[in-house]
Amino acid sequence: AQTVTQSQPEMSVQEAETVTLSCTYDTSESNYYLFWYKQPPSRQMILVIRQEAYKQQNATENRFSVNFQKAAKSFSLKISDSQLGDTAMYFCAFMKPISGGSQGNLIFGKGTKLSVKP
Amino acid sequence: NAGVTQTPKFQVLKTGQSMTLQCAQDMNHEYMSWYRQDPGMGLRLIHYSVGAGITDQGEVPNGYNVSRSTTEDFPLRLLSAAPSQTSVYFCASRSRDSAYNEQFFGPGTRLTVL
Numbered sequence: 001a002q003t004v005t006q007s008q009p010e011m012s013v014q015e016a017e018t019v020t021l022s023c024t025y026d027t028s029e030s031n032y033y034l035f036w037y038k039q040p041p042s043r044q045m046i047l048v049i050r051q052e053a054y055k056q057q058n059a060t061e062n063r064f065s066v067n068f069q070k071a072a073k074s075f076s077l078k079i080s081d082s083q084l085g086d087t088a089m090y091f092c093a094f095m096k097p098i099s100g101g102s103q104g105n106l107i108f109g110k111g112t113k114l115s116v117k118p
Numbered sequence: 119n120a121g122v123t124q125t126p127k128f129q130v131l132k133t134g135q136s137m138t139l140q141c142a143q144d145m146n147h148e149y150m151s152w153y154r155q156d157p158g159m160g161l162r163l164i165h166y167s168v169g170a171g172i173t174d175q176g177e178v179p180n181g182y183n184v185s186r187s188t189t190e191d192f193p194l195r196l197l198s199a200a201p202s203q204t205s206v207y208f209c210a211s212r213s214r215d216s217a218y219n220e221q222f223f224g225p226g227t228r229l230t231v232l
Contacts, residue, residue, distance in 0.1 A: 009158075033219050045161075045208060045223035091160060095219060103168055104149065104212065105176065106221060108160040 002027045004094050006109035013082045014117055020067075021077045021112045023092030029053075032096050034068070034075045035106070039089040048090070051075065079114075087116045119144050124209050124224035131199045131231045139194040139227050141209030148214040150192040151221070154178065154205040161208065167192055168214065199231045 003026045013019035025034070036048040051059045051068050058066050063083075067076045079086055089111045098104040125140045143150065151166035153176075163176030167186040181203055183195040192211075196203060209224040 004160075043206065043226045043228075045210075047220055050220070098214060098219070103166060103174070104214075104219060105151065105163050105166060106153075106161070106210075108153075108162070110158055110160040 002029075002094050002096070002107050004092055004107055004109040006092055006112050008112045009110070010113045010115070012115040012117055013079075015082055015084060017082055018078060018080045019082055019114065021079075021090050021092075021114065023075045023077070023109055025073050025075065025092075025094050027073070027094065027096075029096055032094060034066075035093040035095070036064070036066070036075075036077045037091045037093060037108075038086075039091065039111075040085075040087070045091075049077065082116045084116050084118060087114060089113050121145065122209055122211050122222050122224035124207075124227050126227060127225065128228050129230070131196075131229065133200060133231060135199050136195070136197050137199065139196075139207055139209075139229070141192045141194065141224060142190050143192075143209075143211040143222070144190065145211060145213070145222065146189060147211035147222075148189070149212040149221075150186065151176070151210050152182070152184065152192070152194045153208045153210065154203075155208060155226075156205050164194065164207075196229075199229075201231045203229065204231045205229060 032053045034051045038046045063080045092109040093106045122143045152164040153161040165184040167173045207227045210221040212221045
């Protein structure tokens with residue numbers, strides 16, 4: 001079974017600085033998808049960034065980028081120029097491709113609470 | 119499009135009471151799912167459905183029932199609520215053919231069982 005581990009329960013960063021959130025996962029699959037979701041105090045789950053395992057290039061979305069290390073099964077999220085609005089819980093999630101017996105269910109880590117300080 | 123909607127937003131139950139959490143989506147998504155979120159536990163899959171009339175269990179299905187009679191709706195039923203079911207519940211949907219595999223989440227329901 002797949003597992004996702006986020007080893008940092010809480011982190012803080014000063015506004016305008018850069019912070020990296022860690023995520024590791026365990027799978028025997030060669031193809032899969034990885035996601036980072038943001039959950040602000042409003043509770044809404046917001047997709048931040050996604051990565052397909054067959055793509056070697058790291059995904060980027062504006063100030064958000066990932067460091068995907070397939071061999072190490074590591075998928076960290078880097079937030080550059082941190083803003084107060086980045087304060088939230090961040091969840092790393094894994095999904096097998098929709099094929100064969102997989103229905104594409106998401107497997108989440110336990111989350112990292114990020115606080116951006118002014 | 120309203121996206122994924124959930125009702126109610128908040129609910130307090132007494133042990134043993136029953137209730138249904140409603141979930142609806144207007145994106146014609148085949149896949150719908152229910153997660154619960156507990157402090158320090160992340161989101162865990164309760165039940166999911168890949169289309170009308172088809173449902174299956176996730177990681178934590180005990181104490182919950184689901185059915186899917188239409189593409190749009192996927193209600194979650196608690197037949198006899200227990201304090202262990204105090205949690206925040208999220209419904210999500212996804213297009214089965216989406217190249218991006220993005221799941222869209224509802225706003226959540228905070229349930230307290232006394």
